[in-house]
Amino acid sequence: MSDTQSARNVRKKKYQEEQKQGGIFRNLLDSLRFRGKKMGAVLGLVDTKLTPFQKKKLLHEFTVFFDLNKDGKLEWKDFDMAREKICEMSGWKPGTDKFIQTHELFVTIWRKLQDEGDENNDGLITAEEWLRMWQKFNELCLKQASKADEVSYERKLPDWLEKYIRYKFDLFDRTGDGYLDCDEFEYVLGDFGVPARDARSAFLMISQNNEKKVDFEYYKDLCTDYFRSNDPSALGNFITGKLVFSDK
Numbered sequence: 028m029s030d031t032q033s034a035r036n037v038r039k040k041k042y043q044e045e046q047k048q049g050g051i052f053r054n055l056l057d058s059l060r061f062r063g064k065k066m067g068a069v070l071g072l073v074d075t076k077l078t079p080f081q082k083k084k085l086l087h088e089f090t091v092f093f094d095l096n097k098d099g100k101l102e103w104k105d106f107d108m109a110r111e112k113i114c115e116m117s118g119w120k121p122g123t124d125k126f127i128q129t130h131e132l133f134v135t136i137w138r139k140l141q142d143e144g145d146e147n148n149d150g151l152i153t154a155e156e157w158l159r160m161w162q163k164f165n166e167l168c169l170k171q172a173s174k175a176d177e178v179s180y181e182r183k184l185p186d187w188l189e190k191y192i193r194y195k196f197d198l199f200d201r202t203g204d205g206y207l208d209c210d211e212f213e214y215v216l217g218d219f220g221v222p223a224r225d226a227r228s229a230f231l232m233i234s235q236n237n238e239k240k241v242d243f244e245y246y247k248d249l250c251t252d253y254f255r256s257n258d259p260s261a262l263g264n265f266i267t268g269k270l271v272f273s274d275k
Contacts, residue, residue, distance in 0.1 A: 075162070075165040075166045075168075075169050076162065076165075077158060077161060077162055077165065078257050080257055080259060080272060081161075081256075081257050082158060083272040084253060084254070084264065084272060085157065085158060085161055085254070086154060086157075086158070087267060087269055087272070088253070088254075088267065089101070089154055089157050090154075091219055091220070091221075091267065092195075092219060092267070093105060095108040095109060095112075096108060099153070099154065100151045100152060100153050100154075101140070101144075101151065101152040101153075101157070102150060102151050102152075103137055103150070106133045106134075106136065106137045107133070109133060109194075110129055110130055110132075110133040112218070113129060113194065113197070113198050114126050114129055116198070116201075116215075116218070117201075129194075132190060132193075132194060133194075135187075135190060136187050136190050136191055136194070139185070139186055139187035139190075140152065140187045143160050143163075143164075143185065143187070144156050144157060144159075144160040146159070161254075164185060168181075168183045171183075181255050181256065182251050182255065183255070184250075184251060184254065184255070188250075188254065192246070192247055192250045193243075195246075195250070196243050196246050196247075198215055199211050199212060199215050199246075201214065201215070205242055205243065206240055206241060206242055207230075207241040207242075207246065208230075208241075209227055209230045209231070209234070209237070212226055212227075212229070212230040212268075213226040213227055213230070216229075216267070216268040219268075221267070221268035221269075222268075225268050225269070225270055226268040228270060229265040229266070229267075229268045229269070229270060232262055232265045233249055233262050233263070233265050233266060235262070246266075248263065249262060249263035249266050250263060250266060251263065252264065253266050253267070
C-alpha cells in the first residue's frame with residue numbers, strides 16, 4: 028500500500044470515528060426512549076395518570092400562554108387577547124383576510140377546548156379542569172391503542188391542539204419563511220415574559236445547537252413531546268423557553 032493510500036485510510040478512519048462520536052449521545056437517547064416506551068406498552072405497564080412532571084408542563088402552558096389575563100382560568104377573553112396579540116405583532120389590520128382567518132381560528136380553538144374541558148358548562152376552564160381534561164385524553168388514547176399501535180398513542184393530540192400548534196408556529200415565524208430561528212424565538216417568548224437568555228438557551232437545545240432546522244413538522248413533534256411525553260430528556264420540553272421544571 029502506498030504512503031498516499033495509507034494516509035487516506037487513516038483520514039477516513041478518523042472521520043468515521045468523529046462522526047460516530049458526534050452522534051453517539053443522540054442515538055443513545057433515541058434508542059433508550061424508543062425501547063422504554065415500546066416495552067412499557069407491550070407489557071401493559073404504561074400508566075395513563077399524569078405524572079408530576081407532566082402536570083408541571085401542562086400548568087406552565089396554561090398559566091403563561093393560555094391564561095393571558097392571569098385570573099387563574101381560561102375564558103373567551105383570553106383567546107380574544109391572543110388573537111389581538113398575533114394580529115398586532117403581524118400587522119394584520121381589521122377587515123383583512125389574515126385578520127378574519129385568525130379570528131375564525133381562535134373561535135374554533137376555544138369552542139373545541141370548551142367542549143372538552145369545561146365540565147360544569149360555566150364558560151370557564153379552571154386549572155383543575157385543564158388537568159382532568161388531559162387525564163381523560165390519556166385514558167382515551169390508551170383505549171384506542173389497545174386496538175391498534177400500542178406505542179403511537181403517546182403521539183396523539185386533541186384536534187384543538189393541532190390548530191393551536193399551527194397558530195404558535197405562525198406566531199414564532201415572524202419572517203414567514205417556514206422556519207424558526209433563534210431571534211424569532213427570543214422575540215416572541217420575550218413578549219410572554221421569558222428572559223432572553225433562557226429563550227436562546229432553549230432554542231439551542233431544540234435546534235440541536237443550530238444543526239436542526241425548525242420547520243413546522245419538527246415543531247409539531249416538539250410540541251407533541253411537550254404536551255404528551257413524560258421523558259425529561261425530550262427536546263420538546265424546552266419549547267416554552269423554560270429550562271427546568273422544578274418543584275418550586
